[in-house]
Amino acid sequence: MTDLGELGLSSYEEKVYRTLLVTGAATATNVSDASGVPKGRIYDVLNSLEARQLIRTQATDPTRYVAEQPDTVVDRLLAERTVELQQELARYREVANSVRSNLLPTVPADGSVWLGALGSEEMQTALQEHMRTATDSVHATVGPPYESAPWETLKQEVDAFFDGAPLDISVALLVSEQVVETVPETLFEVAEEHAAEVRINVLPEIPVSFDVIDQTVTTIDIPHPQMAADRIGVVAVNDSDIVAEFERQFQELWVEAVPLLE
Structure with missing residues (x-):
């Protein structure tokens, strides 16, 4: 051609x-x-x-x-091609959105269960999409199974968490002492690069891992019955009363915790 x-x-x-x-x-x-x-x-x-x-x-x-x-003709042809490519890009974006919706479980009015092992590809995708819904704040506790998992596995979900998080939100992480001992110090530097505000507090022990996004939806990790370093999935809940209760629990734990850098 x-x-x-x-x-x-x-x-x-x-x-x-x-x-x-x-x-x-x-x-x-x-x-x-x-x-x-x-x-x-x-x-x-x-x-x-x-x-x-x-x-x-x-x-x-x-x-x-x-x-x-010739200069005029080339400019006009380039303008035509630019419009065509922009239209094609818009079409591909529509296809991509359709693919995402088909690949991820649809969360009904009250909630859903997403099955997936810790660090699995499907859960990385689900976590990224979950984080992209945030517009204001993310409050998360990080305990089991993260504290028992090897860093190579944990890193997959850490990357997905921060890759999906919008840059202008506030993130509050409540982590167990065992998690702090497991992850490299650079993790917390990376966290600060991916959000407008990142606060990290530490507790000796955290019984369950969960997050609350914008105080409108919460996801709770389902521990694996046979493997402490894994889970079988997460439960996503949109019920306002349940979300409010998890937010209240988070705030109570947060008050008891100490800042990571102290």
Whole structure:
């Protein structure tokens, strides 16, 4: 494909345009003869080029056609392609959103159970999408099974958590002492790079891991019955009374905890 073809001209359109650059003003018959474009197609091609403002006509009898300046033509072709690509990008985004909705479980009015092992690909995706819903704040407790999991596994969910978190939200993390001993110190530096405000408090022990987003939805980890370093999934709950209770529990634990940096 030629460069003009890449910018959106058909082979006939390119032949006609290049011919007019050489001949100057010419009739349709002359352009057909000089370009090799069949007479049965020449008017369609000329009309298409004129409609795209790549050539213009002269009010003569018979009508003569004149090529627009190359710089002008290239700019107009580029503008056309830009619009086409923007439309294609919008279509791909719609497809991507549809794929996301099909891959992730739909949370009904009161809640849902998302099955997935700690660090699994499906739970990383679910966690990212969950975090993207935040507009103001995320309050999270980090205890089991995170404190028993190897860092290589835990890192998958930590990355998903902060990759999904919007940059302008406030994040409060309540972590157990065992988690602090498990994760590298750089984790908490990374946390501060991914949110407008990050506060981390520590408690000796945290019985259950959960989060509360914008005080409107909470997810609670379901411990694995046989493996302390894993879970079988999470429960997502939208019921306002339940969410309010978990937020209250978080605030009570937060008051008892001490800041990480003290």
